[in-house]
Amino acid sequence: MKNKTFCIIASIIFLMPLFLPPASLTAEEPKLTVVTTLPVLKDFVEQIGQSRVAVTTLLTGMESEHTYTPKPGDILAVKKGQVLVQIGLGLEVWVQGLIANAENPGLLLITTSHGIPLIREEEKQIEDPDHGNHEGGNPHVWLDPENAKSMVRLITDGLIKKDPAGKEFYLKNQGRYLMQLDEMEKRLQGEVKNLQYKTIITQHPAWPYFARRFGFKVAGNIIAQVGSEPSAKQIAALTRLIQKEHIRVIIAEPQLSNKIPQTLASEAGVALITLSPLTGAIPGTDTYISLIEYNVHEIIKAVRDK
Ligand SMILES: [Zn+2]
Structure with a gap:
């Protein structure tokens, strides 16, 4: 037994x-x-x-x-x-x-990043x-x-x-x-495809790869690098650019101060949204897939609602 x-x-x-x-x-x-x-x-x-x-x-x-x-x-x-x-x-x-x-x-x-063709x-x-x-x-x-x-x-x-x-x-x-x-x-590319306004202004140059993949165009950055401040002349040039290119949205980032993006958006009369290049900064964006989805969807909402 x-x-x-x-x-x-x-x-x-x-x-x-x-x-x-x-x-x-x-x-x-x-x-x-x-x-x-x-x-x-x-x-x-x-x-x-x-x-x-x-x-x-x-x-x-x-x-x-x-x-x-x-x-x-x-x-x-x-x-x-x-x-x-x-x-x-x-x-x-x-x-x-x-x-x-x-x-x-x-x-x-x-x-x-090894082996990736760079912008x-x-x-x-x-x-x-x-x-x-x-x-x-x-x-x-x-x-x-x-x-x-x-x-x-x-x-x-x-x-x-x-x-x-x-x-x-x-x-x-x-x-x-x-x-x-x-x-x-593929799903997000399909969602962006028929949008009329795809040109954006971003806070720092984090977005060229993202924009190129999904069909957005970055017309300008508020700062050329983190830690620098735009001059009054640069802000004026961005305001003119927003009008000329019919831009509907400015993108701020949670890791940086949104003071200048806020001023620029209210002066130019366009929407201000916050997108993150890093996971974990905005609730619901803890994974890479949820982060990219969030970023694309926020732009779509902003240019459609305006
Ligand atoms: Zn960066």
């Missing part, structure tokens, strides 16, 4: 792996520790890694990606991490210092060639879902490198997520 019970239990234990989803981890197994610079990268890693990864992000989404200063705890996070995921292109200028101070030789750095920032470089030079390209690559797909592939490769046992699991999740990104992109 005892033997029979033992046999039943043994065969249940033996057969159990067959009924579990492939290579997802249970609560007790150690997870791959991943640190990301931006919260949007945390979402990408979680979509692919799910139960096999434990992800922390250094920026919460409320700080500007250009003026972030690492906290004391960031060094500890990088010291303990197995993988660090960044955008690159000089956006996170502080990452190299963080890596040097963390003294973690086993750390794998994934630079997700150049001619205007900015003429004005101030020494500042904000992101190795010759605009670093806000993630706001185009096509670029996000490339970034997700690099993340998947990195996770597999550090955790080969999860390969099948990561690839399966990648396939599903790439399909979701594709579906979102």
Whole structure:
């Protein structure tokens, strides 16, 4: 009798792996520790890694990606991490210092912008060639879902490198997520397609990849880079541009002061909306897909309602 019970239990234990989803981890197994610079990268890693990864992000989404200063705890996070995921292109200028101070030789750095064709920032470089030079390209690559797909592939490769046992699991999740990104992109492109007013003014140059993918046109930026202020002459030029191009909406961002966008919008008599380049700053935009949907829908609503 005892033997029979033992046999039943043994065969249940033996057969159990067959009924579990492939290579997802249970609560007790150690997870791959991943640190990301931006919260949007945390979402990408979680979509692919799910139960096999434990992800922390250094920026919460409320700080500007250009003026972030690492906290004391960031060094500890990088010291303990197995993988660090960044955008690159000089956006996170502080990452190299963080890596040097963390003294973690086993750390794998994934630079997700690698291989993405860049939009150049001619205007900015003429004005101030020494500042904000992101190795010759605009670093806000993630706001185009096509670029996000490339970034997700690099993340998947990195996770597999550090955790080969999860390969099948990561690839399966990648396939599903790439399909979701594709579906979102096509659906939103369809929604924008027949809009009459697609020209926008944005607060800082975060939006060229986003605008190009969805068919919007950025006529101008209020500031050429975060930390600078527009002159009265530049504001006047923007006001004229709004009239000339029949622009109906100005875009502010939750990470920056909305004082000047507000003044400009009320002077020009156009709508002011807040869009975020980072996940987590506006309620309901914690994932990349929900963020892009929110940003596109807010523009559609603003130019239709006006
Ligand atoms: Zn930016």
